[in-house]
Amino acid sequence: MKRRSPLQGGPLAYGVLIAATLAFVFPFYWTLVAASRSNSELSSATPALTPGPNLFHNIGEALQQADIATALVNSLIVSAVVTAGVVLSSTLAGFAFAKLRFRGRGLLLAITVGTMMIPPQLGVIPLFMVIVKLDLQNKLPSVILPALVSAFGVFFMRQFLVQALPDELIEAGRMDGASSLRIFWSIVLPVARPGMAVLGMLTFMATWNDFFWPIVALSSQNPTVQVALKSLGQGYVPDQSIIMAGTLIGTLPVLLVFALLGRQIVGGIMQGAVKG
């Protein structure tokens, strides 16, 4: 290469990016350090900067104090069911919005997209009253039911299918006399799979990390991981190393997903964002 391309990264670019990366990653490292030390080591004038030997002891304590084992199972159930629900309902509705003509399409799509701008927090009081009325307080359906569908998911799948699904494929299906359901099953689903995978990952992460509604609807007797973390953080004598051990357990599953699928998640976010 004779002429340096205008977009070739120089040492300065690398320097800044590496510094930024360290800043982004440091809190994770610190979680590990604090989770593997004793509380007295953490509350000394010169803090320990490297991991210590107490990791498993602290994790054991955290598991006991906030019933994190139950919380992990609960979070897994909630996240899995919600992810399945969102991906399925979004693909169905996204397909209809992307490729089918019907009366009221514009209006319904406008309502769906419009509510994406309204924070769900604003509906939380009536939602709570509904949950109380259905006698679902402190039960997992209270956090599953409202999350089973997502306006963002519908919008995301619509955008994906508008591009990924050629009209001719559907036409060909119709020519062959396939019913709409048949077309969905044999033509749309295979094409939609990459989009469904991305939406699934994003939904799983968001559900696992959801905070506001679970602490309203659930109690520390039957918590999700985030609710358990909240109660760990609010103990009478906060033991920092145990709080950090709990934080580590709660974060690990998502980080694991991220380590395995990080590249796809990055791609998905960039893809979903462009047309935002």
Next chain:
Amino acid sequence: MATLATPLRAAARPRRGARLAPYGFLAPFFVLFAAFGLFPLLYTAYVSLHRVELQTADRMDWLGLQNYTRLFEDPFFWNALRNTFTIGLLSTVPQLLLALGLAHLLNYRLRGRTFFRVAMLMPYATSVAAATLVFAQLFGRDYGLINWALNTVGLSPVDWQANTWASQFGVSLIVTWRWTGYNALIYLAGMQSIPQELYESAAVDGASRWQQFRHITLPGLRPTIVFTVVVSTIGATQLFGEPLLYEGNSGGGISHQYQTLGLYLYEQGWTFFHLGRAAAVAWVMFLLIVVLALVNAAIAARRNRTDR
């Protein structure tokens, strides 16, 4: 007509199925969406006009606008509103500027760029709760790492929890840490849809990197920037988890020094049991978001006009 009816009906049956099929596809979404999404949103307005207490959530007594007048007489409401603004500015502005800069660097031809992108998105993958607990520890007054670092370079320690500005900065930093990488990726996506040739011809014309950024990248990114500003504004308006867990109480600090509207809503509803008043807070938040979105849209439209 009558003679044609039989063959027509036979042909029409699959047609009608096809006509109704779209609604079938939409039904699972819209049924749940109406029940748990739209209905609560609208019903909040109705609840806000009543006295509703948490313990007796079934009973609603008509109050008219009393919840709102009570709200506007409460100094803590105005305090929360002010804090929401300052924390919103403290977190959104640096976050988006940093994201823009990082995205610009990530757009260079780099070794290991996937690594950088994934590392930058890691904070987004953590929960509010986990991030806040870690940062609350780092910001600890007596044994926190940040004060220790300040001390080693000869600066005096800061009370990151009790001091108003320091605590608001602390809360804002958590938000910034979690969302900068996410926004950087969104900007990066926008940058990559700008044609490469524009940069090449600008370089041939002797434009510096800064001039290229100013005159090609920024205008090309405008819709993306408007999008991120709107989304971050909405996020900042409903900030909740970070201030709740920063010190572990719903008041947002001893003297409510970093209590946000979201926290105030939660306190009214689930600490003081006034669901009706909490609904009024929710509606004020909603109106605030609408106003902010309109302001954003107006600024964006004006910018577009002056550019032409």
